[in-house]
Every structure is written in C-alpha cells, then in structure tokens.
Amino acid sequence: MQKTLLTLITALCCTIAVAQEKPNVIIITMDGMRWQEIFTGADTSLLNSKKFTTQDSLSLVKKYVAPSAEERRRLMMPFFWKTIASQGQIYGNRKYNNFVNVRNRYWFSYPGYNEIFTGYPDTLVNSNDYKANPNENVLEFINKQAAYKNKVASFGSWDAFRRILNRNRSGIFVNDGFEDVPADKSSAAIDQLNKTQHLLPALFGGEERLDAITGFMALEYMKAHHPKVLHISLGETDEFAHGEKYDYYLEAAQHNDAIIKAVWEQIQHDPFYKNNTTLLIATDHGRGQGELWTSHWSDVPNSDEIWFAAIGKNIAAKGEIKTAMQLYQQQIAQTIAFLTGNVFKAEHPVAEKITVLFDK
Numbered sequence: 001m002q003k004t005l006l007t008l009i010t011a012l013c014c015t016i017a018v019a020q021e022k023p024n025v026i027i028i029t030m031d032g033m034r035w036q037e038i039f040t041g042a043d044t045s046l047l048n049s050k051k052f053t054t055q056d057s058l059s060l061v062k063k064y065v066a067p068s069a070e071e072r073r074r075l076m077m078p079f080f081w082k083t084i085a086s087q088g089q090i091y092g093n094r095k096y097n098n099f100v101n102v103r104n105r106y107w108f109s110y111p112g113y114n115e116i117f118t119g120y121p122d123t124l125v126n127s128n129d130y131k132a133n134p135n136e137n138v139l140e141f142i143n144k145q146a147a148y149k150n151k152v153a154s155f156g157s158w159d160a161f162r163r164i165l166n167r168n169r170s171g172i173f174v175n176d177g178f179e180d181v182p183a184d185k186s187s188a189a190i191d192q193l194n195k196t197q198h199l200l201p202a203l204f205g206g207e208e209r210l211d212a213i214t215g216f217m218a219l220e221y222m223k224a225h226h227p228k229v230l231h232i233s234l235g236e237t238d239e240f241a242h243g244e245k246y247d248y249y250l251e252a253a254q255h256n257d258a259i260i261k262a263v264w265e266q267i268q269h270d271p272f273y274k275n276n277t278t279l280l281i282a283t284d285h286g287r288g289q290g291e292l293w294t295s296h297w298s299d300v301p302n303s304d305e306i307w308f309a310a311i312g313k314n315i316a317a318k319g320e321i322k323t324a325m326q327l328y329q330q331q332i333a334q335t336i337a338f339l340t341g342n343v344f345k346a347e348h349p350v351a352e353k354i355t356v357l358f359d360k
C-alpha cells in the first residue's frame with residue numbers, strides 16, 4: 001500500500017516537473033525557397049529547359065514530375081507534404097489568396113533574416129554586407145530569460161549569421177560558414193562533421209558550406225546539448241537558384257526536407273523535446289517568376305512573396321491553409337517569443353505575432 005502510494009506520488013511529481021519545463025522552439029530557414037515550388041512542386045517548363053538543367057532528364061522526370069501540383073510537391077518534399085500537411089499548418093498558397101510577404105523593401109537575405117528575428121523591417125539594414133546588426137533579435141531576448149540562458153543556438157550554412165544575430169553582443173552560440181564547433185560545445189559526432197566540412201567541395205566559395213553539414217551539426221548538437229531554442233539556416237536552394245541550376249535547386253529542397261524530417265524525428269525520439277517543442281519553417285525572401293526565377297530583389301516582381309509552416313506544440317493540425325489572409329515575415333519574431341511564453345520587447349518596434357496560428 002505504502003509502496004503504491006509512493007509510486008503514485010513519484011509519478012505525480014514527475015508529471016508536474018515535465019509540465020513545468022519551458023517549451024522549446026526550433027526554427028529552420030530555407031534560403032530563397034519559392035512558394036511556387038512549395039505549393040506546386042517542379043515547374044516543368046523550367047525543368048525541361050536546357051538552360052537551367054544539366055542532370056539526366058529521364059531521372060529528373062521520375063523524381064519530380066506528376067500530373068497534379070499536389071503530387072509534384074509531395075515528390076519534391078515528401079516529409080513537408082505528408083507530415084506537416086497532416087499534423088501542422090502551411091501558409092502562403094496564393095491560389096487561395098493566402099498571402100505571406102516580406103515587409104522590408106529590399107527582398108534579399110540580410111534584410112529578410114533581420115525581419116524574421118527582430119520583428120522589425122529596418123530600412124537601414126540594406127545590404128548583405130551590413131555590419132553587425134544593431135537591432136536586438138528575439139533569440140538574444142529569449143537567451144536573457146532565466147529558463148533559456150545559454151540554451152539558445154544558431155547553425156548556419158552562410159557565414160553572415162554571426163553579424164545578423166550579432167553574436168559578439170547577443171552572446172548566443174552561433175556557428176556558421178566553415179567554422180568548427182569548439183571543443184566545449186562538440187561531441188564525437190560533431191568532431192567528425194567539423195573535419196568532414198573541410199573535405200567537401202566549397203561549391204559556393206569560402207562563405208557558405210553545404211547544408212548537410214549544417215543540418216547534421218545542429219542535429220548532433222540537439223542530441224549532445226539540448227538547446228531549448230535552435231535556429232538552423234539552410235542555404236543551398238538560394239545558391240543553386242542564383243547559379244541557374246533548377247535541377248539542383250529542386251534537389252536542395254528535397255535534401256532540406258530530409259533534414260527537416262531528421263530534426264522532427266529527433267524531437268519525437270528525445271523526451272527532452274517530445275510534446276514540448278514547436279518547429280517553425282520559413283524563408284528569407286521569394287524569387288521572380290518565369291525566367292526571373294533565378295533572381296530576387298526589389299526590382300524583381302513577386303520576390304517579396306513567401307510562405308511559412310509550423311508543426312508541434314500549440315499548433316493545431318489544420319494542414320494547408322486555404323482561407324484568404326495577409327501575413328508578414330515581421331510577425332515571426334513575436335511568434336517565436338510567444339511560443340516560449342515571452343513577449344518580445346526591444347528598443348525598435350516589434351510586429352504582432354501570427355495569432356491565427358494558435359486558433360484551435
């Protein structure tokens with residue numbers, strides 16, 4: 001009898017302890033991934049173009065081509081369109097007047113990531129070479145809250161995140177470009193990735209490593225160090241698009257989807273994350289249409305058009321959202337703060353969170 005009571009009390013205490021554990025948030029960004037492919041899969045006119053593809057055309061057809069948009073997008077990003085579409089929410093399909101746009105006036109990377117993480121489309125942030133960001137970001141803000149102190153990390157393929165997230169000031173752990181993870185934050189698996197990244201071709205120059213390294217470094221960091229807020233920035237979609245390689249752009253999206261799946265499976269597998277983590281997926285900007293798909297900036301029409309997805313804690317399973325609305329990139333920062341139970345306040349204005357995301 002006493003033993004049963006003790007077991008009951010222990011079980012109750014554990015339940016309470018788990019319930020009180022502050023929630024985790026993981027944000028994955030896919031650089032310059034178009035809403036057009038997200039919602040309709042491969043564009044066959046681009047895939048058939050000799051100008052934009054070099055891989056074997058038969059195998060490309062097999063990998064990405066199907067009669068309907070629903071089938072094509074599932075071929076390109078199977079995890080996204082099976083699991084997130086059934087258990088999460090996906091915004092930005094303009095066919096349903098479901099609009100997501102960037103609010104900044106530039107429509108390229110640094111201004112986009114600044115908008116995502118500060119909630120403020122600062123007109124002064126006008127270059128990818130912009131200095132260390134003077135605006136406080138939401139990751140930095142969360143890192144100041146006691147329950148999250150030193151539990152916030154960012155892994156990026158592009159070496160600009162040290163400036164975008166101002167790691168010298170913010171104090172959050174940022175690993176980007178071809179940096180090795182330092183010994184005190186590493187593990188045996190991360191050590192292998194530290195070495196491997198220098199033995200792969202630097203396809204995009206010395207500023208940007210391949211996404212498989214970034215993604216799996218972040219995944220191993222989850223296993224070894226349990227960050228409560230984690231950002232993973234993937235870059236290949238944008239690089240291959242600028243390189244006019246449509247086949248490799250689709251492949252990058254497919255590979256990014258596999259990384260997102262691996263992160264989600266780790267969340268499900270690890271009691272630290274399971275049922276207490278929200279995963280957000282976003283992009284920094286859109287791209288042009290037709291032949292202009294390779295490019296994006298304020299003079300390229302439609303490249304301010306983006307999309308947004310979420311799955312996990314506090315996200316009802318509503319799938320692809322087919323109602324008319326207008327959301328903005330600047331709302332993501334306050335959404336991240338809300339998911340940790342905080343209200344993000346900074347010296348700059350911060351846009352409202354995406355309230356519709358939390359409707360039951």
Ligand SMILES: [Zn+2]
Pocket residue numbers: 031032108109110238284285
């Ligand atoms: Zn970009």
